[in-house]
Amino acid sequence: MSASHQSGSADDRAVVWFDIDNTLYSASSRISHVMGHKIHAYFLKLGLTHDEASELHLRYYTQYGLALRGLTRHHDIDPLDFDRQCDGSLPLEDMIQFDPSLRKLFEDIDRSKVRVWALTNAYRPHAERVLRILQLDDLIDGLVYCDYRVENFSCKPEPEFYQLAMKQANISDPSKCYFIDDNRGNIDGARAQGWAKCVHFCEKGLEAVEGGRTMQIGKERAPGAKSDDDVEIVTSIEELRVVWPEIFKI
Numbered sequence: 001m002s003a004s005h006q007s008g009s010a011d012d013r014a015v016v017w018f019d020i021d022n023t024l025y026s027a028s029s030r031i032s033h034v035m036g037h038k039i040h041a042y043f044l045k046l047g048l049t050h051d052e053a054s055e056l057h058l059r060y061y062t063q064y065g066l067a068l069r070g071l072t073r074h075h076d077i078d079p080l081d082f083d084r085q086c087d088g089s090l091p092l093e094d095m096i097q098f099d100p101s102l103r104k105l106f107e108d109i110d111r112s113k114v115r116v117w118a119l120t121n122a123y124r125p126h127a128e129r130v131l132r133i134l135q136l137d138d139l140i141d142g143l144v145y146c147d148y149r150v151e152n153f154s155c156k157p158e159p160e161f162y163q164l165a166m167k168q169a170n171i172s173d174p175s176k177c178y179f180i181d182d183n184r185g186n187i188d189g190a191r192a193q194g195w196a197k198c199v200h201f202c203e204k205g206l207e208a209v210e211g212g213r214t215m216q217i218g219k220e221r222a223p224g225a226k227s228d229d230d231v232e233i234v235t236s237i238e239e240l241r242v243v244w245p246e247i248f249k250i
């Protein structure tokens with residue numbers, strides 16, 4: 001896996017972009033739940049009350065796609081310290097497991113037709129850790145992540161992030177971009193860039209997770225998104241074999 005593409009020779013293959021968190025593993029792992037607690041604790045350390053912390057956390061997440069974006073804009077915090085205390089301290093190895101059928105799905109993708117990249121709003125160490133635990137790291141051609149070291153870094157669903165992703169993967173034709181994400185707003189962002197083959201991953205049974213809050217946030221549309229935009233919905237990653245049959249060997 002390479003973090004950046006060696007530019008040069010043109011590659012006509014399409015790119016399949018996979019979101020990582022709550023897409024490559026089930027939201028029932030409660031990683032986002034635990035992460036939410038860690039972020040809440042981080043807000044409290046800034047001197048906020050519990051109510052203020054909850055309100056700001058939700059507002060930053062919905063407004064910026066990422067709580068950290070709001071934190072760096074409105075509070076004087078070190079994003080790398082935030083990453084260490086939040087994502088970096090998650091006991092991921094105890095929370096998610098290798099899934100042979102997911103690895104098989106990645107192995108069955110026809111690499112003569114497409115390249116496979118990950119597109120995440122997390123920082124690189126967390127993304128790489130998840131891919132390593134899932135044993136997918138050798139099946140991913142590249143990773144586009146939020147670079148916390150860059151001031152005002154972009155993230156999904158901002159246009160710049162998808163544009164940066166295409167640049168890194170050295171692909172100029174958005175009609176050759178496949179994309180799956182559990183967050184509908186991120187899908188809207190990709191559609192706005194002309195990414196043609198978008199799939200919204202809506203896992204079943206999430207009502208029980210945090211009272212369905214994860215699911216509810218995941219369904220929120222981006223401001224100005226087209227109401228009639230037809231996007232495929234899958235309830236399991238396996239369904240990609242049906243939705244995108246052209247990218248699989250068998």
Ligand SMILES: [Mg+2]
Binds near residue numbers: 019022023181
């Ligand atoms: Mg996700």
